[in-house]
Amino acid sequence: MQAKYDEVISWTELYDAAEHSAKKMIIANLINRIEVSRGYKIHIDFNIDLSHFKINIDGYNERKN
DSSP: OHHHHHHHHHHHHHHHHOOHHHHHHHHHHHEEEEEEOGGGOEEEEESSOHHHHHHHHHHHHHHHO
């Protein structure tokens, strides 16, 4: 899980410095599908499992502090 965290962090740093077209490619790698329904209900299907990732971030932050 640490490798996934490091990968997302590196995508974040890359995204901050990227031009618009590169940002679109980065988003395409992180998000598989976005659905917008009536009433602007939004469902985002990520290419990573955020529930596991959040647990890892919480544990990682506790170890860092």
